[in-house]
Amino acid sequence: MITISSAFESDLDQILLMFPKIDYKTDEPLKNHTSLRIGGPAKIMFFPADTDELAALCRSLRGYGINPLVIGNGTNLLVDDKPLDIAVIKTTRLNAITLGRCDGSGANDADRDSLITADCGAKLSQIAVFASENGLSGLEFAHGIPGTLGGAVTMNAGAYEGEMKDIVRETIAFDLEKGILTIDAERHGFAYRKSCFLDSGMIVLSTTMRLFESNRAIIKAKMDELAERRRMTQPLDLPNAGSSFKRPAGGFAAAMIQEAGLKGYSVGGAQVSEKHSGFIVNQGGATFSDMMRLIDHIRETVLKRTGVELELEIKVIRG
Numbered sequence: 001m002i003t004i005s006s007a008f009e010s011d012l013d014q015i016l017l018m019f020p021k022i023d024y025k026t027d028e029p030l031k032n033h034t035s036l037r038i039g040g041p042a043k044i045m046f047f048p049a050d051t052d053e054l055a056a057l058c059r060s061l062r063g064y065g066i067n068p069l070v071i072g073n074g075t076n077l078l079v080d081d082k083p084l085d086i087a088v089i090k091t092t093r094l095n096a097i098t099l100g101r102c103d104g105s106g107a108n109d110a111d112r113d114s115l116i117t118a119d120c121g122a123k124l125s126q127i128a129v130f131a132s133e134n135g136l137s138g139l140e141f142a143h144g145i146p147g148t149l150g151g152a153v154t155m156n157a158g159a160y161e162g163e164m165k166d167i168v169r170e171t172i173a174f175d176l177e178k179g180i181l182t183i184d185a186e187r188h189g190f191a192y193r194k195s196c197f198l199d200s201g202m203i204v205l206s207t208t209m210r211l212f213e214s215n216r217a218i219i220k221a222k223m224d225e226l227a228e229r230r231r232m233t234q235p236l237d238l239p240n241a242g243s244s245f246k247r248p249a250g251g252f253a254a255a256m257i258q259e260a261g262l263k264g265y266s267v268g269g270a271q272v273s274e275k276h277s278g279f280i281v282n283q284g285g286a287t288f289s290d291m292m293r294l295i296d297h298i299r300e301t302v303l304k305r306t307g308v309e310l311e312l313e314i315k316v317i318r319g
Helices: 006-017 051-063 125-131 149-156 216-233 255-261 290-308
Strands: 025-027 042-049 067-069 077-079 084-090 097-099 115-119 168-175 179-184 203-210 238-242 271-272 279-282 315-317
Touching: 025 067, 051 203, 077 290, 097 125, 115 125, 125 149, 125 168, 125 216, 149 203, 255 290, 271 290, 279 290
Parallel strands: 042 084, 067 084, 077 315
Antiparallel strands: 025 042, 097 115, 115 203, 168 179, 168 203, 238 279, 271 279
8 A cells, every 4th residue: 555645635625526426534443444343544535436436536546656445344454553644445335236247258148147246345245145035056155254245356255165266257357557357267366365356456346256046945044054153153243354364284273273272362352262263353442453462472372383374364454
């Protein structure tokens, strides 16, 4: 990210005239927009009304040398609680979900009925329900993931033996250098919790997913089963950012943390969940420093015990 320039601040009123539908807030606390409920005030936060406005806004910001932080529900972010001299774009107004659309040349009538296209700010849970209501299976795993589609594609989100790579057909993205791009499934570069969009500067605008027809009752039963498994095993009652660490080769982060005696370990208001050692929770009033000290202690302890260096799945934004 690049901090906001004085030229941008002085031209802000003129810039906003270019985007009549956009909403924005200044000095907006990011703790109100992250699932960990931690984060200081951002200089400015934009809420574009559609994907065209999102792309045009990014292009305009680029003209001022600004690389914005683009977020959805902020479900995998740990943000510094200091004031942040940055521009943030929140995509949650971009939540259209439609059936049978594909903007690429690979679409054909035979599979068009099994396609769902959604904007980057649509919640995965809402897309999964939409699919279920239309008798389409393949998104059941995503029903309990609290993030939005853009972040899910970027991180190749997954749970319960399902991942976004299994269903993504095509993505429309904005590249600061090349403009609007259509990217087919093979070019997404999907791997464990990563894709071609991660740290590339490209922004997901919308994604088309290929599902398959099934009985609505069977789909709902599967979603209900997974929801119950989440309720029984995950700390859904406390602010968290999902799985804190990526799965290391040959093992599981949660098991390594628990075997190191760290289940329930806390630093200030930050705690290794007593329900699931793979989650770090905000018990109330946790600071950015609390979280980082806890993360560092977990990594150091596990490294000394096992020789494994845990890699964060949470994205850290520093002031």
